[in-house]
Amino acid sequence: MTAFMPVTDKVIEDLCAIVGPHNVSVDEEKRLAYSRDEVGVQFWDRQYCADVVVFPESTEHVSRIMAYANDKVIPVTPRGAGTGLSGGAVPAFGGIIMSFEKMNRILELDLENLTVTVEPGVVTSEIQSVAMKHSLQYAGDPCSGDASFIGGNVAENAGGNKVIKYGTTGANVLGLEVVLPSGEITWFGGKRRKDVTGLDLVHLMVGSEGTLGVVTKIILKLVPLQERIVDLLVPFEKVEDAISFVPKVITEAKIVPVALEFMDRRALKIVSRYLGSSLPFDDAGAHLIIQLEGNDPEVLADEYEKVGDMCLESGALEVFVADNRNFREKLWKARKGIAEAVMAFYTKYAKEDISVPIKEVPALIKAVDEVCRKWDLEAANYGHAGDGNVHINLLAGEDRVDWHEAIEGARIDLYEVTKKLGGTLSGEHGIGLKRKKYIGMFLDEAQIRLIKGIKQVFDPKGILNPGKLVE
């Protein structure tokens, strides 16, 4: 591990000379606030705190900061909006936090090439809104999209609600301007749709959690916005029936929905309490939200009727058609609010991000019950069932003294099952600081050696976001 140099008064002075004193902060409150993400501080063994926060305004600023830090061997941790759920933006070795909140411009909307070029600090939902004004859509849609930055989405390869139809963030990224740890500025990809010249460095960068390079510009793909959207809210008495139904939409109805989301009874109860409002049949075992879209109202109606009938044949208690904005907003507010609601009511929990082949979701949910019985925990499960990514929340009572041990034991059991089902540790939240000790359960020695080798090539001094992934 690299021996890092301290951030002295001289370093602060030099950073001020690079980006201007108004873009440098050593204020303790600010340093602490910018040194955490949405992983609760109770999960860390110590308090992490950067020595200084910098706010670059341009690629040139980023390049000069990186060149300086590389020369002086000072760690740099890139930071988006801090909504991460893996501790990716936590400065494991102190040093510099590089916040992108001032690099927040939409640089170009290219209506002929159907691309939008943005800086990393643009809020995800702002890109969606801009595209929508031109009857286009940016299809990346994490539940945190009203707060997260696009640079954070790229670094985590964020998933979200529309992955079944449109893929993860990476599927919508065409090009990236990247500042390497040395300070060198380079472009991977561009506006072109096809490119096999060299290696696919765009998609090596996507999901690299800010450990290989700093993303300073992003070219995103846009697609035509469909004129009509319908969401079905479908309560099922039994959670098994809801989950078993999920693959049928594609395999039997032959329809690719935009979203196919799942919330079990406990997840819905927690979010209803948090929001102070509930959805119909809130005692049902589980609810599905199935979103369909299209331009032709008749085709769309045929599709949702077909899916609705199939739901009823598969044990659904009712099928609610949300074809108006109010109802749609209400049900998505519930779905998107679960993560926040869990954090509001619990301090002793594990928020898991398991991804399994779609067919194995029922087996995973069954295993969660067994694991919880063994460790005397409760679970609230929800997530992107349509793509096999389930957020399992293992919950311990607030008075539970041995919660740490119980949750850790349950977590290991859950990971063993996940592996047997052909699944993996994280579908979209990333490894960061939080999951790195478990990565060896899922990647073999050869893969870990390759990841370390790639890191060494990009960042020989190990200054960029150290202590993450496999380090």
Ligand SMILES: Cc1cc2nc3c(=O)[nH]c(=O)nc-3n(C[C@H](O)[C@H](O)[C@H](O)COP(=O)(O)OP(=O)(O)OC[C@H]3O[C@@H](n4cnc5c(N)ncnc54)[C@H](O)[C@@H]3O)c2cc1C
């Ligand atoms: C309520 C809630 C709901 C969520 N829902 C989803 C969901 O549906 N799908 C999903 O995938 N995630 C979800 N998340 C997790 C989180 O929002 C995503 O991981 C998001 O992509 C993080 O973006 P951010 O801007 O907050 O990044 P941060 O948390 O600030 O940083 C994340 C990582 O990106 C790196 N990084 C940031 N900017 C750059 C850059 N310019 N260059 C290089 N590296 C950079 C950081 O170093 C860090 O490793 C949710 C989180 C919350 C709190």
